[in-house]
Amino acid sequence: MGVSEGPRKVLLQGNEAIVQGALAAGCRFFAGYPITPASEISEILSVQLPLVGGTFIQMEDEIASMGAIIGASLAGVKSMTATSGPGFSLIQENLGYACITEAPCVIVNVMRGGPSTGLPTNVAQGDVLMARWGTHGDHPIIVLSVSSVSECFSVTIKAFNLSEKFRVPVIILSDEVVAHTRESVVLPNQSEIQVFDRITPSVPPEWYKPYADNNRGVPDMAAMGDGYRHHVTGLVHDERGFPTQQPKEVEQFLNRLHSKITKGFSEIVMTKSFDMEDADVCVIAYGSVARSAMRAIKDARAQGIKAGMVQLVTLFPFPRKVVDSALRQCKAVIIPEMNMGQISREIHRVNQAGTRIIKHNRIDGHLITPNEILKHLINL
Amino acid sequence: MLERAELIRQEYLRHDKKFPHVWCPGCGNGIVMNALLRAIHHLELPKDNVVLASGIGCSGRLPTYVDFNTIHTTHGRALTFATGVKLAKPQLTVITVMGDGDATAIGGNHFIHAARRNLNLTAIIINNNTYGMTGGQYSPTTPYGSKSTTSVYGHVEHAFNIAELAVVAGASFVARGTVYHANHLNTMIQQAITKRGFSVVEVISNCHVQHGRRNKLGNAVQMINSFKENAVLVSKAEKMTAEEMKGKFSIGVLCDVEKPVSTEEYDRVRQAAQTEAIRIAEEKAKNGVKRYEE
Structure with a gap:
């Protein structure tokens, strides 16, 4: 199976549908580390991504996976990682980096029983608040959940779109049952799928301010290597991306990070x-x-x-x-x-x-x- | 000489922001930055094509000052971000700058795996034997017996040899230099950037404010001069006994080997995937096999 060419009724498990959704949304980079019950996502993407010119890499741990997907995102490529509880603990560090640098990326957490190694092959929903508050500091984030194979496909697309639109990491909380349930789903024609790509700067490079506010509260994003040389840092930064400790600049920046999500509330919230x-x-x-x-x-x-x-x-x-x-x-x-x-x-x-x-x-x-x-x- | 220094200052420093820098007077980081800029200038790399990633610590601030695509990442993780950038855009020249604690303590796992993986990346590791920014705690390269703010009674652990670690981890190119031998450093950084595969340059540098002060190693000039005294060229060091090498260290190229570069190898994976997909499609068409699909 490649990226869907037309509407097709297929039998998929949840993890497979997440892969199909990611590919349909334009994901072209995946970094991951083997973990039950998320491994199928890695395995299938290692086959599918090179087919569409994308890249799969298995990193040394989930900290590295998260770093790699942010790196790829900063270079302009839609990226994703998938993990489960113990790996989700490790991604928290760089998840905060994605929040503060506003690097779009999607993180799938196929929940299993915890704490610690817990129940690797059993279902749980123990990571809900961790998904919201796991990384340190006040931070904006979007957390979505899936209940069916069909939603694994559609919500993954939505996750990428929201991530690109709001420049925020989006977490998909799946669980062991959804991940391994096989259901028949109809995958729509690729042309019927709405895909949102991040907005790139329209000004010349010398005018570009990588973290300047605008009416959306979401700065235009230039990719590394596209001529818009700029600085990206996990320190609180001013609109040019350079570290600042000026109370006014700090407050403006952090308020914008939160308000961009508030502004997008009606689009983000799905029930x-x-x-x-x-x-x-x-x-x-x-x-x-x-x-x-x-x-x-x-x-x-x-x-x-x-x-x-x-x-x-x-x-x-x-x-x-x-x-x-x-x-x-x-x-x-x-x-x-x-x-x-x-x-x-x-x-x-x-x-x-x-x-x-x-x-x-x-x-x-x-x-x-x-x-x-x-x-x-x-x-x- | 002055002319070239001025040219490099004009061309590569970010004049509009954040000077003076955070480094203490006499810090070796400036010499490393200068050597790196001269190397990039000499290689005529377009600024738009250079990505400089760093971790956390004094070395982590280096990218802030220079006019490339720069990423100041999390502690120890510079190589993971660099891996993502390089794989997403292999045409870019991706260089990381790290410190000793950054690269070999918190980032040790990423460091050895980056070396093993052999992507076409360059890692410059500034080794000043301490965590300078946080106040002089012992690092993986703090010598046995040394004093630091977390080993006031003398350090009881043993130090990593960063360059040798890189060699055994599988890096394609490994060199060691010092901030005294600035021109030598510039040359080796050029070699490292040009090298196809994972390249490492360990730079012995001075933190006279933390490590030097606590161990009575003198001021910046004295410490830098000691690098001149104690550095032995690799070719000469090979002929010296362990006794003769005591208190000394080798500088130069420790390793320069050719092996497949995984950045390029991945193209082969893409081709293999295409071939396999075509084969499966043909098989399906021939046999009328419909897997998954109704």
């Missing part, structure tokens, strides 16, 4: 609602758990319970508006998660209406079943 029109109870879920939740609300409906579901595709920035309206609409909300309650923290935080929140947490390395969620819906 899906099911049977919410008349729902008086709902399940808020993400990742593979959303599949169980979908089944649970159908079964609940069959028993006359007015159940709905909100699936969070974007986890951060947190989809506050949608969650808030679900909380206001429903008398109770069930939050099933394969962790001790990471997104439920966020939901508690925005629960202005004081709606009853029921957490359902499973951390034994197995997927939450529809029945577990259904029980809560029945017992309300």
